[in-house]
Amino acid sequence: MAKGGSPPDGELVQLLTPEGERIESVTGSDGTVYRADFTDDEYRGLYRDLVIVRKLDAEATALQRQGELGIWASLLGQEAAQVGSGRALRTQDMAFPTYREHGVLYCRGIDPIMPLGLFRGVDQGGWDPNEFKFNMYTIVIGAQTLHATGYAMGVTMDGKTGTDDGEAVIAYFGDGATSQGDVNEAFIWAGVFNAPLVFFCQNNQYAISEPLERQTRIPLYRRAAGFGFPGIRVDGNDVLASYAVTRAALDHARLGQGPTLIEAYTYRMGAHTTSDDPTRYRIASEVEAWQAKDPILRVRAFLEKQQIADAAFFTEVDEQAKREAVHLRERVLEMPDPQPTTIFDNVYAHGSPLVDKQRAGFNEYQASFEGSAH
Amino acid sequence: MAEKLTLGKALNTGLRRALERDPKVIIMGEDVGKLGGVFRITDGLQKDFGDDRVIDTPLAESGIIGTAIGLAIRGYRPICEIQFDGFVYPAYDQIVSQVAKMHYRSQGKVRLPIVIRIPFGGGIGAVEHHSESPEAYFAHTAGLKVVACSNPEDAYFMIQQAVESDDPIVFLEPKRRYWEKGDVDLDLDPASAHPLHASRTVRPGNDVTVLAYGPMVRTALDAAAAAEEDGRSLEVIDLRSLSPLDLGPAYESVRRTGRCVVVHEAPSNVGLGAELAARITEECFYSLESPVLRVTGFDTPYPAARVEEEYLPDLDRVLDAVDRSFGW
Ligand SMILES: Cc1ncc(C[n+]2csc(CCOP(=O)(O)OP(=O)(O)O)c2C)c(N)n1
Ligand SMILES: [Mg+2]
Numbered sequence: 001m002a003k004g005g006s007p008p009d010g011e012l013v014q015l016l017t018p019e020g021e022r023i024e025s026v027t028g029s030d031g032t033v034y035r036a037d038f039t040d041d042e043y044r045g046l047y048r049d050l051v052i053v054r055k056l057d058a059e060a061t062a063l064q065r066q067g068e069l070g071i072w073a074s075l076l077g078q079e080a081a082q083v084g085s086g087r088a089l090r091t092q093d094m095a096f097p098t099y100r101e102h103g104v105l106y107c108r109g110i111d112p113i114m115p116l117g118l119f120r121g122v123d124q125g126g127w128d129p130n131e132f133k134f135n136m137y138t139i140v141i142g143a144q145t146l147h148a149t150g151y152a153m154g155v156t157m158d159g160k161t162g163t164d165d166g167e168a169v170i171a172y173f174g175d176g177a178t179s180q181g182d183v184n185e186a187f188i189w190a191g192v193f194n195a196p197l198v199f200f201c202q203n204n205q206y207a208i209s210e211p212l213e214r215q216t217r218i219p220l221y222r223r224a225a226g227f228g229f230p231g232i233r234v235d236g237n238d239v240l241a242s243y244a245v246t247r248a249a250l251d252h253a254r255l256g257q258g259p260t261l262i263e264a265y266t267y268r269m270g271a272h273t274t275s276d277d278p279t280r281y282r283i284a285s286e287v288e289a290w291q292a293k294d295p296i297l298r299v300r301a302f303l304e305k306q307q308i309a310d311a312a313f314f315t316e317v318d319e320q321a322k323r324e325a326v327h328l329r330e331r332v333l334e335m336p337d338p339q340p341t342t343i344f345d346n347v348y349a350h351g352s353p354l355v356d357k358q359r360a361g362f363n364e365y366q367a368s369f370e371g372s373a374h
Numbered sequence: 375m376a377e378k379l380t381l382g383k384a385l386n387t388g389l390r391r392a393l394e395r396d397p398k399v400i401i402m403g404e405d406v407g408k409l410g411g412v413f414r415i416t417d418g419l420q421k422d423f424g425d426d427r428v429i430d431t432p433l434a435e436s437g438i439i440g441t442a443i444g445l446a447i448r449g450y451r452p453i454c455e456i457q458f459d460g461f462v463y464p465a466y467d468q469i470v471s472q473v474a475k476m477h478y479r480s481q482g483k484v485r486l487p488i489v490i491r492i493p494f495g496g497g498i499g500a501v502e503h504h505s506e507s508p509e510a511y512f513a514h515t516a517g518l519k520v521v522a523c524s525n526p527e528d529a530y531f532m533i534q535q536a537v538e539s540d541d542p543i544v545f546l547e548p549k550r551r552y553w554e555k556g557d558v559d560l561d562l563d564p565a566s567a568h569p570l571h572a573s574r575t576v577r578p579g580n581d582v583t584v585l586a587y588g589p590m591v592r593t594a595l596d597a598a599a600a601a602e603e604d605g606r607s608l609e610v611i612d613l614r615s616l617s618p619l620d621l622g623p624a625y626e627s628v629r630r631t632g633r634c635v636v637v638h639e640a641p642s643n644v645g646l647g648a649e650l651a652a653r654i655t656e657e658c659f660y661s662l663e664s665p666v667l668r669v670t671g672f673d674t675p676y677p678a679a680r681v682e683e684e685y686l687p688d689l690d691r692v693l694d695a696v697d698r699s700f701g702w
Contacts, residue, residue: 180464
């Protein structure tokens with residue numbers, strides 16, 4: 001194991017190199033020591049998560065290509081940032097995702113089918129955020145960071161911070177999102193109200209076609225200083241460091257010590273969504289360079305070198321991933337189309353005369369076609 | 375020389391002409407540069423005009439419109455692209471509180487020749503926030519002008535006329551029609567083309583007047599063709615300008631037909647159809663054989679893609695309204 005050390009300003013917190021070398025610990029500029037002391041079982045578990053999350057994502061991409069999903073936002077390349085931060089959450093913690101946090105969702109123990117209705121177009125991605133401690137996906141860039149801030153303010157008002165078993169909140173967003181007014185307002189509010197919140201920015205270097213330089217002149221994590229709370233940059237392709245940094249920030253928050261901005265430095269290996277064509281705006285060699293920093297290969301190299309896992313384990317994980325992907329596919333294909341009259345449901349808590357009238361008119365109109373050639 | 379262009383290519387060509395004509399014209403928006411916009415409406419323009427005239431902006435709609443105001447005060451003519459209808463709202467404050475009011479409060483000293491392009495409407499199987507029809511929010515605001523093109527030729531001329539306008543224009547593009555083709559006379563001077571704020575009768579008829587704009591013009595024309603087979607003659611008017619409205623041809627038409635059906639994708643409640651119905655009733659009261667009927671989206675949020683066909687007005691719903699106008 002390599003010696004510990006502090007990252008010079010601007011560098012990443014890294015606990016596992018791309019070659020699979022462990023770094024024992026890293027001390028942040030504020031003295032926080034980041035370390036990941038996992039049991040062998042836990043190391044294997046993280047590997048399993050990474051492989052399954054990637055496989056499910058690939059399956060969803062395939063489903064879109066076959067016309068079974070309308071669109072898919074792939075997390076390819078960002079598995080470590082999502083599994084690391086997702087596993088760092090404690091049961092009582094609350095997460096506010098964008099539209100790409102399928103890996104976090106998986107780590108929360110949620111059935112991966114849950115967001116697929118949104119992408120298939122059979123529903124609006126609706127679920128009960130409180131039941132799953134996982135908010136609905138948010139497509140409007142940045143909006144959820146304010147929701148997370150308000151939720152975190154509520155945690156404080158409820159007196160649920162200040163102890164080891166307190167609650168913390170995590171807000172996910174992208175590098176592009178940092179330009180939105182909403183996100184900057186969230187930084188201000190979270191700071192002013194000392195909200196128990198972790199801002200988790202996955203800097204995947206792109207907002208659709210626009211590279212990071214279109215959004216910022218300084219490293220994103222350094223923005224936190226101006227808002228009055230700590231900011232830290234972590235190797236987002238390193239699941240151990242992503243875990244350690246997120247765990248520390250969440251615990252900081254749950255103890256009532258306020259927000260942290262984490263910039264998980266990573267790369268979007270695929271297209272923005274299945275509708276996008278990245279060859280129009282970035283070169284293959286850039287993607288290849290990031291290939292060498294793959295989040296899964298380094299864990300595998302580490303497990304092999306340390307003899308924590310053998311060939312049988314890797315085969316077994318691949319098989320489990322395949323099974324889960326097949327299971328997901330089968331259930332997507334079975335997702336029924338919604339009944340048209342559901343259009344009129346849930347506009348208001350207690351109905352509405354106008355909508356009720358339109359529903360009745362719609363039903364009558366539909367019935368008028370019955371038995372006709374239409 | 376007339377050329378067959380898609381509506382998207384017609385807009386692209388119109389934008390190119392606008393950039394060529396006036397060095398003060400600039401384009402700004404998310405992904406409008408190398409990518410050419412998610413719908414490729416600005417394809418190739420950054421390459422040919424440079425990245426100081428076709429600007430990839432930070433991901434902030436309020437910033438896009440707010441800085442466009444400053445640029446306009448400085449003498450530029452910004453064309454802002456909002457990526458999708460549902461993402462215009464972060465800019466709503468800048469549009470409604472600032473863009474719309476500056477000419478008024480500066481007593482005419484500040485003109486804001488800003489064009490705000492918005493792909494709008496549904497029908498492309500998208501996820502939420504990508505299929506909305508926000509025109510009423512803008513048409514309701516004094517100081518803004520709102521137009522919607524429906525075909526390639528109009529797209530080509532209207533975008534150039536909008537850039538020439540001394541008033542701010544919300545320019546709505548029927549995204550589901552981007553790929554539809556039509557003849558465009560590329561030699562005609564935009565100043566001689568059909569005026570930006572004039573409606574146009576796109577199909578003459580005698581029995582019912584159908585008012586539509588943007589994506590619903592095609593739907594109305596299809597309905598008119600189907601109605602003809604049933605022996606009914608629909609007159610279809612493409613409003614083109616939603617604010618100001620040009621209803622002279624509509625009044626003349628309704629006085630002849632006695633019946634009027636308004637079609638839009640946006641919900642009916644307090645929508646453009648309500649304004650149209652009120653004005654036609656005021657002007658044509660004694661000619662009307664039935665109330666003005668509206669065929670619109672329902673008063674619900676835009677639904678999931680798999681049921682959007684049921685939500686959107688279609689040929690059958692237009693014909694159903696036509697039938698009802700006869701049953702009064
Ligand atoms: C308010 C708003 N504007 C524009 C969009 C269109 N859009 C969807 S994703 C995206 C880029 C987001 O980039 P980033 O925040 O870096 O997240 P990433 O997709 O890279 O994960 C844009 C512009 C949107 N969804 N919401
Ligand atoms: Mg990004």
